[in-house]
Amino acid sequence: MPAIDLMSGFVAELRRAGLPVSLTENLDAMEAVKVIPIEDRDAFKYALGATLVKNSSHWRVFETIFEVYFSLRGSQYNIVDPSDDQADEFWRDEQDQAQQGQGEGRGAGGGGLEALTPEELANMLMRALMAGDQAMMRALARQSVARFAGMEPGRPVGGTYYLYRTLRNLDLDNMLAKLLEAGKHTPQRDTSNLEQRLAKDEYESRIEQFKKEVEAEIRRRLVADRGAEAMAKTLRKPLPEDVEFMHASREEMQSLKKALFPLTRKLAARLTRKRRHGRKGALDFRNTVRHSLSYGGVPAEPKFKYPRPAKPELMVIADISGSVAAFARFTLMLVYAMQSQFSKVRSFVFIDGIDEVTKYFKATEDIQEAIHKVNTEADVVWVDGHSDYGHALEVFWERYGKDINPKTTVLLLGDARNNYHASQSWVVKEIRKHARHVYWLNPEPRSYWNTGDSIVGEYGGHTDGVYECRNLRQLEGFVEKLV
Amino acid sequence: MTSTFSSVAQVRDGLKTLNYLADDGIAGVVYLAQRLGKPVLIEGPAGTGKTQLAKSVAELVGARLIRLQCYEGLDESKALYEWNYKKQLLRIQSDKKSDTWSDVHDDIFSDEFLLTRPLLEAISAPDPVVLLIDEVDRVEVETEALLLEVLSEYQVSIPELGTITAKQIPMVFLTSNNTRELSEALKRRCLYLHVDYPDLEREKEIVLARVPDISKNLADQIARIVRSIRQLDLKKAPSVSETLDWARTLILLGVEHIDAQQAKETLHVLLKYQTDIAKAAKELSVVE
Numbered sequence: 001m002p003a004i005d006l007m008s009g010f011v012a013e014l015r016r017a018g019l020p021v022s023l024t025e026n027l028d029a030m031e032a033v034k035v036i037p038i039e040d041r042d043a044f045k046y047a048l049g050a051t052l053v054k055n056s057s058h059w060r061v062f063e064t065i066f067e068v069y070f071s072l073r074g075s076q077y078n079i080v081d082p083s084d085d086q087a088d089e090f091w092r093d094e095q096d097q098a099q100q101g102q103g104e105g106r107g108a109g110g111g112g113l114e115a116l117t118p119e120e121l122a123n124m125l126m127r128a129l130m131a132g133d134q135a136m137m138r139a140l141a142r143q144s145v146a147r148f149a150g151m152e153p154g155r156p157v158g159g160t161y162y163l164y165r166t167l168r169n170l171d172l173d174n175m176l177a178k179l180l181e182a183g184k185h186t187p188q189r190d191t192s193n194l195e196q197r198l199a200k201d202e203y204e205s206r207i208e209q210f211k212k213e214v215e216a217e218i219r220r221r222l223v224a225d226r227g228a229e230a231m232a233k234t235l236r237k238p239l240p241e242d243v244e245f246m247h248a249s250r251e252e253m254q255s256l257k258k259a260l261f262p263l264t265r266k267l268a269a270r271l272t273r274k275r276r277h278g279r280k281g282a283l284d285f286r287n288t289v290r291h292s293l294s295y296g297g298v299p300a301e302p303k304f305k306y307p308r309p310a311k312p313e314l315m316v317i318a319d320i321s322g323s324v325a326a327f328a329r330f331t332l333m334l335v336y337a338m339q340s341q342f343s344k345v346r347s348f349v350f351i352d353g354i355d356e357v358t359k360y361f362k363a364t365e366d367i368q369e370a371i372h373k374v375n376t377e378a379d380v381v382w383v384d385g386h387s388d389y390g391h392a393l394e395v396f397w398e399r400y401g402k403d404i405n406p407k408t409t410v411l412l413l414g415d416a417r418n419n420y421h422a423s424q425s426w427v428v429k430e431i432r433k434h435a436r437h438v439y440w441l442n443p444e445p446r447s448y449w450n451t452g453d454s455i456v457g458e459y460g461g462h463t464d465g466v467y468e469c470r471n472l473r474q475l476e477g478f479v480e481k482l483v
Numbered sequence: 484m485t486s487t488f489s490s491v492a493q494v495r496d497g498l499k500t501l502n503y504l505a506d507d508g509i510a511g512v513v514y515l516a517q518r519l520g521k522p523v524l525i526e527g528p529a530g531t532g533k534t535q536l537a538k539s540v541a542e543l544v545g546a547r548l549i550r551l552q553c554y555e556g557l558d559e560s561k562a563l564y565e566w567n568y569k570k571q572l573l574r575i576q577s578d579k580k581s582d583t584w585s586d587v588h589d590d591i592f593s594d595e596f597l598l599t600r601p602l603l604e605a606i607s608a609p610d611p612v613v614l615l616i617d618e619v620d621r622v623e624v625e626t627e628a629l630l631l632e633v634l635s636e637y638q639v640s641i642p643e644l645g646t647i648t649a650k651q652i653p654m655v656f657l658t659s660n661n662t663r664e665l666s667e668a669l670k671r672r673c674l675y676l677h678v679d680y681p682d683l684e685r686e687k688e689i690v691l692a693r694v695p696d697i698s699k700n701l702a703d704q705i706a707r708i709v710r711s712i713r714q715l716d717l718k719k720a721p722s723v724s725e726t727l728d729w730a731r732t733l734i735l736l737g738v739e740h741i742d743a744q745q746a747k748e749t750l751h752v753l754l755k756y757q758t759d760i761a762k763a764a765k766e767l768s769v770v771e
Contacts (some may be wrong), residue, residue, distance in 0.1 A: 028521070036511070043491045046511035054670040056526060056661075056677040107527045179615055194743040198704075201711045205683075262661060269662045359519070365756050368716055377533055 006228075007033065010069045012233045014052060017061050018239050021052050028052075041070065057240050057259055068232045071220045121147070122170055129179060129206050137206070141213035144170055151221055155381065162218045163211075179203045190192060209311035218273035220359065241473040245327040245443050260330070260473060267479060271341055281305035311343040312409045312436065312482070317396060319414030320380060321351045321387045327443035327469070328413050329371055335411075336367050343407075348400070349374055350392035353382030357401070387417060389459070397427045404434040409482065412440045412463070416449075416456035423455050428462040440466040441478065487704050489516050494543075499535050499602035502692045502750035503532070503539035505683055512676040513540055522617075522634045527678035528661055530722025536678070541613035544654070549608070549610050550615045551601035551641055553622045562629055563605045563639060567596045592643040606649045613654045618657040619669075622718065630657075636671045681723060683710050689723060695729045704728050712753065712763050721753040729753045743767060 006028065014021050029051040045066055053062045067069045073457075130134035145151070148169035149162040155208045167173075180200060240259045243252045244454065287303035295301070316335055318328035332347060339345045346358045358372040381392060404410065410431055432438045440463045442449065442456055449466075450457045460466035469475050498734040506511070513536075516523045525533045549561060550736050556700060559565075561586035571591040599607065605614040617629065633639060638650035659665060681689060687706040691697060705726065713720045721729075729752045737744055747764045754760045 020667075022667075022671055028674075031519055032515050035515065040491065042507045043511045043514075046508040047515055049508070050512045050515060050523075050674040050676055054524075054673075054675045056679075059677065173642070194708075194746060197767060198707045198711055202707065268662050345504070364758075366762075421689075444663065456737070 006069060010048075010065065011052070011231060012165075013065050013069070013229070013304070014074070016232075017065060017221060017236055018242060019053065019058050019061065019166075025052055028153060033246075038070075040386055040466065043068070052328040057255075058427060060255070061237060061239060064235055064237070065232055067216060067219055067229045068223055068235060069086075070224055071216070071317055076464075108296070114467045118147075118169060125170060125210070126175065126178060127212065129175065129203065130182060132202075132206055137210050138213050142217050145217040145221065146169060146346055149218060151218070151225075158240055162222075163215055166212065166214055166218070174209070175207055176203055179207075193458060238471075241331060241476075242471050244470045246323065246470070247327060256330070256472060257333075261337065263472065263476060264334060267476065268338050268341060270482070271338075311341060312348070312404075313344045313407045314342045314409050314411065315400075315404070316345070316347040316413065316433075317354075317393075317413045318349050318412075319351070319387055319389070319392075320349045320375070320378075323417070324413070324415050324419075324443055325375075327441075330374075330472075331411075331413055331475065332374070332443065333367055333371060334372070336361050338479070346403075347395060349378050349380055350389075350396075351380045351382075351385055352391055353380050354387035354392040354395050355379045386419050387414070388421045389414065389416060389418045389455075390422040393427040394424050397430060401427075401430065401434075406434070408435045410435045412459070413443075415442055415444045415454060416440075416459055417452065417454050420453050423458050425455075425458050425462055428459050432462055432464070437475065438463040439478075439482070441457075441475075484487050486531050488517055490514070490748060492523050493561055497543045498539055501539045501542055503535060504681075504688050504692060505536075506681070506685055509536065509676065509678065509707055515652060515750070516674055517544075519674070520652045522657060522673045523676055524659065524665070524673035525676045525678055526659045526718070528680065528722060530724040531680060532723055533658040533678055534615065534769070535551040537613060540654065540656070541615075542610065542614070546611040546613045546654070547600050547608070548613050548615060549605045550617060550652075552617045555621055555623065557626055558623050558644075559629060560601050561600055562626075563600050563633075565598045565600065566643075567598050568590070571596050572594060580605045594644075602630070603639050603647065605655075606633065606639050607636060608653070609650060609653060613656065616655065616657045618660060619657045620662045620665060624725070627666050631672065634669070649672045655687055680720065683707065684724060686710070686723065690726065690730050693727050694734065696737065697730060697734060699743070701733065701739060702730070702757055705733070708741065708746060708767070709753070711767070715762060715766055717754070717759045718756045719754070719759065719764065725753050 011021055011026050011029070032047040032051050034046070035350045038044050045063075048066065049059065049062060053059055111139040121140065124136070125140050125144075127133075127175045128140060144166050145162070150165060151162055153355055180196070180203065219231070240252075240255045243256055245256075248256060282305050284303045284305045285460075287300050288301070291301050291303055314335065316332065318332060322326045328349065335342075335345060335347070345361075346356065346430050347361065348354055348356050357370075357374045357378050360370040360377070361367070363372055382388070412428070428438065440456065440460055444454070444456075446468050448454065457468060467478050469476070469478060490495075491507070491511050491514045494514045495505050495507075498505045498510065499514075501572055506721070507521040512523055515521075525536065527533055538548060574591050575587060576597070597603075605612050619627070619630070634655060638646050640646045657669075671738070680686075683706050686709065687702050690705055694702075709721055709726050709729075729749060732749055732752045733745075734739065736745075736749070746767055750760050750763055754763060
């Protein structure tokens with residue numbers, strides 16, 4: 001495929017994945033490619049990255065797509081003839097060393113990694129991981145994929161299946177324990193706790209790297225089989241800010257968490273600025289008259305009061321039952337990370353019973369720890385641990401209703417799936433009468449609202465607005481509006 | 484004397500001689516910036532050597548570094564140019580009789596009465612320069628627009644004088660700590676470089692290069708401990724500069740090999756929040 005077609009396919013795929021690539025950036029990339037040879041794959045990747053990706057959180061997505069489109073480029077990445085592979089060279093080196101060292105070689109003519117039994121392969125992997133031998137790890141990754149993944153052309157199976165098969169055969173789950181055990185018996189290592197801890201981190205990162213190698217190898221083979229475009233489609237993942245809270249995988253959750261803190265910092269900075277530079281306040285009559293004296297009593301220079309918008313008081317009432325727990329956790333984290341933007345924050349969580357959790361956040365500076373306490377210690381189960389909005393709201397009104405005043409903004413979080421209990425929506429109505437604003441945030445897509453046992457419409461009618469909050473982008477937009 | 488880079492490897496090696504250890508990404512983007520004549524926007528956590536990169540590149544190509552430190556409230560007269568109105572006033576008062584109005588007018592709006600500020604200075608410099616626009620995320624969104632003409636056309640328009648175009652294209656580095664999203668217009672004009680915490684090997688080399696008299700063993704241990712600490716969920720992960728501070732501290736204390744106790748006692752050099760220190764101390768002394 002000519003390079004220009006490959007490039008335009010690549011850029012089109014980036015756009016499909018949600019990266020905002022403008023025309024000028026595309027042209028820049030073309031310029032950049034001219035001065036960087038495609039053979040230098042790393043430099044090539046960074047050149048494309050520098051011109052096309054302008055947000056560090058998009059880098060992962062870019063990398064994946066890059067691997068798909070350009071993994072077959074460059075001579076050392078050929079997979080046409082596996083026996084002629086680099087792996088063999090490494091193997092021979094390794095074998096030579098083994099022969100010299102321990103005399104247990106299996107004969108130089110014995111032919112490459114293919115001849116090994118799975119156990120021997122696993123042992124070699126362990127040695128490579130112990131020594132941190134990058135080249136060997138790569139060679140082994142290739143060999144394992146060729147051997148264990150059982151890939152057949154045209155088979156409609158995803159890459160994760162092959163990954164699973166390969167890793168299972170290598171018994172990678174127990175590898176860390178084995179490595180640690182082996183590390184203890186190496187005489188020159190000191191065995192203090194600190195050293196062990198460091199060694200563990202080191203091995204973990206090496207194993208992680210090996211997994212990446214395996215993944216990359218599988219991807220390479222799949223691309224060779226199916227073509228870049230089809231492959232990119234199956235690998236397409238949402239950007240961190242578009243990941244849905246309700247369906248996020250563990251890995252996605254991690255990346256979300258990472259994205260959250262820079263986000264709160266940005267939001268806080270933006271809001272402070274907005275507050276300071278916002279529109280002018282009402283005319284300051286006294287000040288204007290005083291300044292008019294220098295113009296002979298003509299009020300030529302009107303003075304305005306400095307605007308001091310009050311920071312809102314916030315009450316967060318969150319459903320933390322299974323289906324929406326991730327969303328509630330996130331919103332709480334976001335709210336507490338920017339609590340300086342509010343004059344007071346109180347939070348309540350419920351499933352079918354309700355409990356105030358403000359104290360957990362007050363007790364510690366560490367938000368993660370507080371969230372953990374909320375999950376484990378809050379008393380939120382009343383009867384059966386299935387969401388009952390009606391009962392929770394009723395109890396809330398009874399216990400804390402009197403604390404709602406005209407400065408309070410109340411946030412209700414949840415999917416309003418009430419398991420066909422009584423809605424008690426009069427509570428929301430009452431809250432709205434007393435509070436400054438009442439908002440409802442729903443993590444479900446709008447099209448699911450009011451289907452099945454969802455009664456968000458019934459509550460929503462009594463609020464100042466119901467917002468769809470499926471991902472970080474929407475949540476960010478709402479918080480900015482709120483302050 | 485300026486030099487033009489001929490390959491990525493040359494950039495990397497050149498920077499290395501100046502004790503700046505660039506990875507592939509950094510070297511690649513610097514090379515590209517020079518070849519394409521485009522500004523580089525460097526983003527990343529504080530203390531990862533963003534500003535230092537610009538300084539080192541300036542040293543490498545033998546150019547003068549012109550620095551514009553951004554802050555809230557930065558305006559045209561601080562970033563681009565300003566008329567020296569005191570001098571203009573003197574000029575008008577000095578010989579009132581001899582000049583006609585148009586003479587005076589033409590005269591007081593000439594180069595002599597122009598105070599150049601960093602951006603204009605970089606554009607009009609006859610010698611090679613590297614322009615560093617530091618912490619660009621601190622200016623307001625509106626002020627960003629000031630930079631656009633300079634960054635894309637390498638020119639400055641002054642209504643009274645006309646357009647001043649660069650005599651030679653300077654290398655431009657913008658740094659940002661990412662406290663806010665920069666405008667699309669600015670990002671589009673730049674090459675983007677995200678500088679993250681270095682990986683284990685590179686951090687070790689940085690420590691070795693930057694801290695005199697440090698042993699290989701100690702540097703290795705420092706790098707590994709710092710990596711473990713960065714993996715924790717902290718308010719503020721230790722930056723490279725803090726790693727270096729820590730290494731220097733340990734050297735001063737005469738430590739050859741760090742044990743858990745010493746690590747705990749010197750953690751405050753590395754971490755700046757009490758909760759972080761407590762967490763790290765706990766993690767480091769316990770094997771899960």
